[in-house]
Amino acid sequence: xxxxxxxPTHLIKTRGQQVTLRCSPKxxxxxxxxxxxxxxxxxxxxxxxxxxxERQRGNFPDRFSGHQFPNYSSELNVNALLLGDSALxxxxxxxxxxxxxxxxxxxxxxxxLTVL
Amino acid sequence: RKEVEQDPGPFNVPEGATVAxxxxxxxxxxxxxxxxxxxxxxxxxxxxxxxSSGNEDGRFTAQLNRASQYISLLIxxxxxxxxxxxxxxxxPPGYALNxxxxxxxxxxx
Numbered sequence: 001x002x003x004x005x006x007x008p009t010h011l012i013k014t015r016g017q018q019v020t021l022r023c024s025p026k027x028x029x030x031x032x033x034x035x036x037x038x039x040x041x042x043x044x045x046x047x048x049x050x051x052x053x054e055r056q057r058g059n060f061p062d063r064f065s066g067h068q069f070p071n072y073s074s075e076l077n078v079n080a081l082l083l084g085d086s087a088l089x090x091x092x093x094x095x096x097x098x099x100x101x102x103x104x105x106x107x108x109x110x111x112x113l114t115v116l
Numbered sequence: 117r118k119e120v121e122q123d124p125g126p127f128n129v130p131e132g133a134t135v136a137x138x139x140x141x142x143x144x145x146x147x148x149x150x151x152x153x154x155x156x157x158x159x160x161x162x163x164x165x166x167x168s169s170g171n172e173d174g175r176f177t178a179q180l181n182r183a184s185q186y187i188s189l190l191i192x193x194x195x196x197x198x199x200x201x202x203x204x205x206x207x208p209p210g211y212a213l214n215x216x217x218x219x220x221x222x223x224x225x
Contacts (some may be wrong), residue, residue: 042215
């Protein structure tokens with residue numbers, strides 16, 4: 001059973017550039033969430049996608065955008081990169097029909113983004 | 117006030133010790149609760165869900181007190197392999213998971 005996969009594993013960009021991160025959910029899962037984890041902090045929710053639409057968004061600027069494809073995979077795009085965008089970007093997948101308390105999310109290995 | 121607050125770490129304990137982590141949350145309408153474990157430079161992995169009645173999984177016991185908005189995790193007979201960061205996670209109304217900052221545990225021989 002394939003777990004959540006993410007690519008690339010590491011990325012180095014310079015300020016002002018744009019980046020696209022990719023995620024494939026766990027087999028059978030239909031919902032993808034993205035999180036940003038800065039060093040020494042817990043993950044912070046960016047947004048969640050289901051049925052190719054953004055269901056909920058966290059407190060992140062419009063520079064952060066996403067997309068979900070018909071096969072449930074997802075992309076996270078970040079424009080006009082800032083030094084503060086350096087972090088581990090985590091993708092998590094889940095099943096939309098599983099309600100609390102069974103709505104756990106499963107995380108991929110993350111993409112480590114460094115902005116210079 | 118942060119939405120999820122955890123004990124400051126790090127916790128350094130000898131093998132075989134019992135250690136307890138505490139966590140409080142601010143949104144009384146929160147619906148589900150979890151403990152995740154995160155190893156250095158790895159992704160968080162679900163350790164256990166936390167149910168109102170409390171639940172146990174081997175050496176791990178989780179408790180939830182909705183009235184006090186408090187969650188705990190007890191680890192008995194600590195192993196070297198338990199060394200990691202433990203993240204308290206709360207799902208408020210909606211779909212996001214709110215994570216605490218995490219508590220670092222180091223189990224020493």
